[in-house]
Amino acid sequence: MSKVDYLVGTNKFKIQKFLNNRKDDLVALSTWDLAEDNSDNINLFEDLSSFSLFTTKKLIIIKNAQLLEHKYPEQLPILINFIHQEEPDIELILLSDTPLSYQPNPNDAIYVDDFSEDELKSEVEEMVKNHGLSIEANARKSLIERLDGELFDIGNYIDIISNSIDTKIITLRNVEAIVPKKIEDKIYILTDALIKNHKNAYEIYLDLYRCFNKDMGRLLLSIAKAALNYILLIKYLDQQLSDDQIATKLNFKSSARVYMMRKDIKANTYELCCKLYHQLANLDYNLKSTGEFREVGLDLIILEYLNH
16 A cells, blocks of 8 residues: 555644654655635645656645545545555655544554643653753743643744753743743733634633633723733834833833734734724723723624624
8 A cells, every 4th residue: 555644633733743754855745735615626636646757755745634525525536546556656644633434444543632741741841952951840830831731832932932041941930031921921812813803812802701700801901901012012113123122111021022922913913903902992991980891892892803
């Protein structure tokens, strides 16, 4: 049979790590995502039977392979035929959320599930080691907790920390000074999701609602502060201030927050943040002038941004 790998699960970090270990400069790479409504997806079946002119091997990655039977049932025999025949110069990786019915041997699947606690610790240790550093146990624990075990985010912050310290050991103090607390981070994630109209914004909002113990007034002020900081950040960037200077002006503990916010800025960020800030300010005024807070007020603002 051809060289085929079956990855079953949704752990994006494990999947990416597996793919990174398989990619080679001498391999022609093509990637297809069956979740996308793309008429070009039909060409992937031609891809299975074509050879690269400039490299010795071809690597084909099919994402959301579980959709093949439903979206392209007439093409399924082509894939099954490819799997069963010998194609030494073409390798195939099937990424699927669930086990595949057309997989010859279910025992061949590589399951990419959530990390165990020990696996998380090991991955963080490996990332730190790759920077030529070590990390204290309590610092590692805080890093994982503050970033909800999201290894892509953890990797980004390890990069930032490694460029911010003069020693070879990451301490708890380093983590606390640079990595934001989870709730604070989620406030900025929500603000960014709102101005970009991300579909998960309302889910983040509900999670923060629980984090704030249903204190809608405090949540409102926190979102307004994040929106205002985006507005000020853009003004300071126009003044060509450095990240460290901006961090001082915004009263951030370090420039890491500035760096993360700066990456999120788009052409219409300033306009949308101004609109969001004024809406929240008006809602806050009504709260203070009437002594009453209608939860539906903030709900409607959030939902409006999801429909703009």
